Amino acid sequence: MYEQLLHKLNKLTPLNPQQQQQLCRFAHKLELPKASLILEAGEISNHIYFVAQGVVRSWYSSYGKEVTRWLCFEGHFASSYFSFAYRNPSEDSIISISDCELLCISYDDLHYLSQQDQVWIDLNRRLLEFYYTNLLERVASFQTQSTAERYNALLQEHPDIEDRVTLSYIASYLGMTQETLSRLRKKSKKRQKLT
Structure with missing residues (x-):
């Protein structure tokens, strides 16, 4: 430590x-x-x-x-x-x-x-x-940056953030509603499935 x-x-x-x-x-x-x-x-x-x-x-x-x-x-x-x-x-x-x-x-x-x-x-x-x-x-x-760019930058810096931090805190940190974050997460998962 x-x-x-x-x-x-x-x-x-x-x-x-x-x-x-x-x-x-x-x-x-x-x-x-x-x-x-x-x-x-x-x-x-x-x-x-x-x-x-x-x-x-x-x-x-x-x-x-x-x-x-x-x-x-x-x-x-x-x-x-x-x-x-x-x-x-x-x-x-x-x-x-x-x-x-x-x-x-x-x-x-x-x-x-x-x-x-x-x-x-x-x-x-x-x-x-x-x-x-x-x-x-x-x-x-x-x-x-757009909301999507801020979200992607956060995921790049902390790939495991969604496993460690509640979505409401993440949305608040990124300056967006939970609904917007949910849409961004869905789009991100769709892109991952396509690649």
């Missing part, structure tokens, strides 16, 4: 063996059953979570309806990043939608590490850049 985290972080900012040991001392293992609330809207996000196993969902309420902001799979970080970085209440709630194994590091521990070594400041900046880039790509996909 720690190896997965170190592999991911070394892609963002190379860490020497001492820095890797420091991180492993501060990153805590957390095992959560399905449907565990990780963060409730209105709270300040005090942790960043690395998903080693499972799927995590971030959602917000709009006119009494849950809207999926993002889905986080293995090898990715989950948090309400703007809440974490700027110490503001989160607009989102975060929940495990499967049994999960996470590694978490607190804001206070990351702040402490940042006072010890510039690499942690760089890493925090790279995480925010990564999150911001993903956010821009997601917005661009809504502006430039």
Whole structure:
């Protein structure tokens, strides 16, 4: 589990063996059953979570309806990043939608590490850049891609998503109704049968 985290972080900012040991001392293992609330809207996000196993969902309420902001799979970080970085209440709630194994590091521990070594400041900046880039790509996909293109891109990135995430969450994440998603799935299955 720690190896997965170190592999991911070394892609963002190379860490020497001492820095890797420091991180492993501060990153805590957390095992959560399905449907565990990780963060409730209105709270300040005090942790960043690395998903080693499972799927995590971030959602917000709009006119009494849950809207999926993002889905986080293995090898990715989950948090309400703007809440974490700027110490503001989160607009989102975060929940495990499967049994999960996470590694978490607190804001206070990351702040402490940042006072010890510039690499942690760089890493925090790279995480925010990564999150911001993903956010821009997601917005661009809504502006430039059809619903079918967004669905196909999601399947390409996560071929097993329909086995792991309920269709209502997938539809919400893609910005479409469940009916539209059902039509897209039918068309996709017909194409697969023809090939």
